[in-house]
Every structure is written in C-alpha cells, then in structure tokens.
Amino acid sequence: MKVRKESSRIVKPSYDGTPPPTTNYIPLSVFDKVTYNTHIAVIYAYRPPTPPNVTVELGLQKALSVYREWAGRLREDVNGDPVILLNDEGVRFVEASVDSTLDQAMPFKPSASLLSLHPSLKGVVELVQVQLTRFTCGSLVVGFTAHHHVADGHSTSNFLVAWGQACRGLDINPLPFHDRTIFSPRDPPRFEFEHRGIEYTGKNLKKDYPLGDNIMEDIVVHKVHFTLEFLGKLKAKASSMNGGNKPYSTFESLVAHLWRAITKARALGGYETTHVRISVNGRMRLNPRVPPEYFGNLVLWAFPTAKVKDLLREPLPYAAKLIHDAVTKVNNNYFKSFIDFANHKAEEEDMVPTADMNKSVLCPNLEVDSWLRGHDVSSTILHRGWKHRCFHSSIPG
Template sequence: MVYVKSTSSIIPSKPTPVGVLRLSECDQRMQWTHIPLIFIYKATDDNNEKTKTVETLKDSLSRVLVPYYPLAGRLHWIHGGRLEVHCNAKGAQLLEAYSEAKLDELGDFAPMKAIEDLVPKVDYGSPIEDWPLLLVQVTRFSCGGLCVATVMSHTMVDGWSAAKFFNAWAKLARGNELEENEMPFHDRTILRSLHEPPMPPRFEHIEFTKPPLRLGHTDAKEEKKKETCVAILEVTKEQVEGLRKKANEIPCQDVEMVSTRPYSRYEAIASHLWRCICKARANDNSQPTRVTLVIDFRSRLKPSLPPGYFGNTVLQTVTSKCVHGDLLAKPLSYAAGKLREAIERMTDEYIRSALDFIASQKDVGALRCGLHNGAHTNPPNYLGNPNASIISWINLPFYGMDYGCGKPIYVGPALLNDDDGKTYIMSSPAADGSLIIALRLQTECMNSFKKFFYEDMPW
C-alpha cells in the first residue's frame, strides 16, 4: 500500500510572465494527458538526507518553475480542438507518500499495478483548466529507497524537453545555479506553419493514414478486447552489437534508401523487435504490418531550432507497406531498411509539409496521438496487432537526475497504457551500452515473443 501524507501546490519562487502561450502544430497533435515517468533511488545511510529530501525537492521545484514558468500554467481549449497555455503561475502539485514495501519487492519495475500506485493521479473528469501540467509524487519505501514519479502534460513536452527540465531541477536541488545557456526558449510560434492559410501538403503523409487491420476484419474491436501484459527485457552490449552486425552483414536490395551508413543500435534492435512481435502473433504471411516511430527533428530543420527550445519537436513516421511473410523470410536488413526508409523521409521539407497538414485541419483532434489513462475523447487509431509502435529513449539523459542523493538506479515509463505492441527502448543505468526494453503485448503472445526474442539473437 502507498499512503499519501501530504499534497502541496508549488508555485514559482519569483514573479513570472503572465499571458497566453501559443502552441505549435506539434504540441497540438500530442495527447493532452500526461506522460508518467518513475525515477528510482536506492537507500542512503544518511537519515538527515532522508528527512530533507522532500523539502529540497519542493524548494528547487519552486525555483526551476521560474525559467520554466509555462509548466506552472494551465491549458485552455480554443477553436478546432486546439489548446493554448495560460501562464498564470497556478503551480505544479507535489505529493509526499510512504510505502510499507521495499524496493526489491518491485522486481524489475515493470509498469504494473504496484508501480501505478507510485504515480500521482490527474482528475481527468474535471475541466482541463484545473489540471496541473506537472505533478510529482515522492514515495519513501520502508527500506529507505525513494521513488520520484512525475507526470507531465504531453502537450507541453516531449522526451528531450522533459529531460532538460528534470536536469535543470536536479541541478538546482544540488545547490548549483543554471547557466545562461541552460535557459529554456519558449517561443513556440517558430514551429507553427509558415503559411497562412497553410499550403497544401507536398507529400503523401502516410503517417496520418489508418494502420493496417488484421486480415478478415473491418475494425479493431476484437483485438482491443484481448488481455495484454507488460514485460521488461534486458539486452547486453554484446547482444546489441551482435544484432547490429547481423543487420549490416547481409544487404537487402528490396528497400531503397538515401544513405548507406551502417544501421544504428536503434534500427537493429527495433527491427529485431518488430520481427519477433510478428512471429509471436503468428498471423498469415500476407498480413500487412507497419511500425510507428517517433522522430525528434530538432537538428533536421533548416535552420535548426534554438538549443534551448522547450516544447514538442517530434513527429511520427511509419514504415511503408510490408507483409509478415517478407519480414520473417528476408534478412534482418530488410526490416532495418524499412525503418531507415521511414526515418530518412523526415527531411526539412517533409516536416514543414507535415506542419502545414496539421494546421490545415479544421479539428486537430482527429490527428491527435493516442490518449491514455482512461481519458479518451476521440478513440485513436489502433496501433496494436498487426502493428507496433517502437519508441527510442536511448539518448535521453534521464540518468542525470541527481538531487544530491545519487543518480537513479532505474528510469522508465510508469504506464504502458493498454496498447498492444507499444515498446520503449532505453539505455540501462549501467551506461555500458546495454539496453532495457519495456513493452506491452497481448498476453497470449508474450511467452512466444520472449522465446523468439532471445533465441533469434546472434551469438
């Protein structure tokens, strides 16, 4: 059991700008619910450190909300299913909690019920204008371990922006000050459509089309009813490098790509995941399948965005037409090539066209990414069987979140919704090249998937 001892409203420690913050097309497309993350810290021997941790977090959060003042505001609905931020310093929320459990009772920290209890809850039944954009729950375990669980509105941040905020917060908690080059850049209009009215799309934006359904089905109702479960997989550096070598050693001529550079860690492990997921589902060889990827385009724009840009700088891309039979019969480089092709599609011109496409929608809600936590308004496209969504957190600097009591021993998603095929690839805390994979699959497929995942590894 987790017992909440207190709830505090944390407002900026100094006066902050007041007014309306306009959001970009990328922000508008994101789910307006919150991204849940957990940061786990091992026990310390310093009892004084234990008692002052929460006060340190409160004080430093109040201070970091000065430069990051939009997070202390509130969302408001405007026309066409769109949102804007009212910067009104209403503040974030911090809960102090206690658990009678010990850290080792949580196993590998897979996002299950015990982990969900560590996460602050948002009352999605209340008006959106009342929701804090940032909530934090600090839970102390009986063994002295600590969990800092955060939920941040996805309308406000992507992974990179969240990581920059967390590291700024941690730096202040350690008693240091932020440098000028660490300050956030808040003008999101630079990521709005450049044209008024928006230009017609210059590309066929297949990422906004409906994903394939299982053969013989006209909707995904049957698949959505199936029970799902989650798993945490560990992949050693040697296994990662083995997959990279396998992906690169047998070229596949069936996929046209612009670049010929070797496949990355992400491309190799994601292509292996995709194949093993399909193999475990055991669909017909003619079953179409596609993968949804999330691409950070900060450095892909010309000119690139300011380094401190705070907001969403990601768009989805999807693999082109592919069927199970080809994916499983051809070398790993075929799947990797499909992923590379989707990634290379995200050029400056393509991104600008996508922004115009989003801006041209009368109701952007139809394009909004999948919602979660029971807060569905417009049911999103079903990305599960026969498809998958594989997200990379490999390069996100979450393990720098040291409040003065050491770095976290684990960082990961606290929820994986109920989305079959949703997968996160993350760096491990060992920082030795090994990876951690969190995924949700239909329960009937999970054991087969695990078996194929490790058996099909090159040794």
C-alpha cells in the first residue's frame, strides 16, 4: 500500500465573534504530568458515503474553538512548570490518497505500513495531527495523533465526538469541563498508599530501554475475536466462586483468562512473579465525582500480581479476583493519596513517572487497555451511521 501525501498545512480554531486571547495558559495537573510524554496514534477507516475533506476540516476548526488545548502548545511557565499555552497555533492537517480500494488494503495488520496512514510522531510540536487518506472506492481513513499530556482516552473520545457533531452542523454537546486545578492536596496530606515504584520512581533508577530491531522481531501480533457466547460462559466461570456477589465484569473475566493463557504459553518458572498493568479511570471513583466531560488526564493504574505457580494452579476465579481486587483498590482514597504524594513528595524526592514509552511491558508481564467504553462512540466521529474500523497504532515511529 503506497500512500501519497498531497498537502500538509496548519488548521486553526474558527470562532463565532471575537477570538479569545492567545496568552492564557493551563497548568498541567498531577495526572497530566504522571502519564506518558508522547503522541498516541489512532486510525479510523470509513466506507462511503463520506463527506469531502473541506467539511471535515471546517468541523475540526469548530471543535478546536471549544477544545482549545489541542490547538495550543506545551510550554513552561516562569517557574519552569509545564503548561498548555492557549495560543491557537493550530493542528497539523494532512491530505493523502492511495491508488487502490480499501478492500484491497484491508484487513490492516499492525505493521510499519500503518505508519503511513497518520503523520509522523517524531519531533512534533503540534498537539494534534490529522491525516485524511482517500481510496479510489470513496472510502476514507482518518489518522489521528494526540499528545497524551493533554488528554487521556476518555477525553480524546469526547473531542472526537464533538468533532463529528461539528462536521454534521450540530451544536457541540456536552461541552468540555476545562478546570484542571480541581485536584487540590489535603491539609494535612495523607499518604495512605505506596506510590514509590507504582506511579513514580527515582531518577537514578530510571533507565532507557529502546525498542531495537532484535526486540521487535520477537513480538508476535495476534488478533482474536471472542464470541458473545464464549464471553458469557467465561464470565460465568470466572464468577462461579465469588460467593453470590456481583459477577465479575466481562473485562475482568477476559483479562483473567488471557493472563493465565499467555503466562502458560510463556513456560515461565513457577516462582517467577507476573503482573498486569491496567488503566483505571478516576472520573467515577473520586468523591465528589469528576464530571465525565472533564478534559484532561484522570487515570492511574492497577497492578494485579501473582506467582506463576499460583496463577496456573488455581482456577480462573482466582485470577479474576486478583484483577477485581486490584482495580477496586484504586478508589477515591487511592486517588487522593496520589494527589497528596504528587504534590508533597514526588518533587521533594526528585522522582519521575514510571509511565515511559521507552520501556516495553514484556515477559513476564502484560499491559491491558480497555476500549469497551471510552471508544465505543467512535462511529460518531464524522458521520452518524458510517461503517468504521478502529486501530490503535503502538508501533514505534
């Protein structure tokens, strides 16, 4: 598949009335600063009918006027603290084409060829990049990259929906909640949980682990489709020993199954320790609750952990309970303990985030990201009812 780049330009917000000042800035919250310092790429594929590029561009301009952070730039304030400068310098907008039909290119497989369907992630100053790639059959692939310091998956999904509403001439609803100063530490602070080695680590302990060719050659990409019938039986089996309590979720049940299956396939030693890194959304866990429209990062991580011999010897409910309990632990108290630690201890002890794209979650561990909720609205990005396929690009590049 050869992608031909035809144009590349900067697209800026379009305002009704007088534009806002371009000197304001938004300080990054502790949740923004602890997450991955990188761009994340997503690819959406649509079959015709699709709107012309100009409609997509105009919708993007309108959405950026509401989500101004994306059109800004990452900077530092006078104290050296990271901020988002709302200078409206805009996002990168690329138009491209392929001399084949989408059917001829499908199914997309995770490979280096996917990198041509979204702008490069190297040396990017724009916080969002968009690439529209047209196929001869009228299909459209939208490549979208966004800087993780600005927003998590939940917030980015809200933006994509707003972009879709703007493309269809609708009012953006609901509007985002922009205040990132709501995460104040308690007085006095309470460090109820251990955050060293979880969200933070010492600078002298942090090492770079580049993804060389030798590592990439050892990675096997495997796509699996689980039927609803299989998932139903798996959920019932995973919940069969939880004492009549609420059944484990489909996500918890499936991750438990995969954790055991992958660990068994790896033929690890029985006394080796394995864990799963799972993202946990804090919007519904903090008290008082943070509005789902909150725009920014609000994610911490759960780390269910087990000895290999226990994970494989015990039945599926054992792994499901480990996952459920670890996720449940990342509750209101945990989030507030993190806020206190991030404000009082992390800088004092010269600590840095453990979230690092230069490190790979490889054997004996796993990393799991759920798209069951945050991205199930992606079909509304550009046009209601469009058939689409969604791909997450995690290939270094």
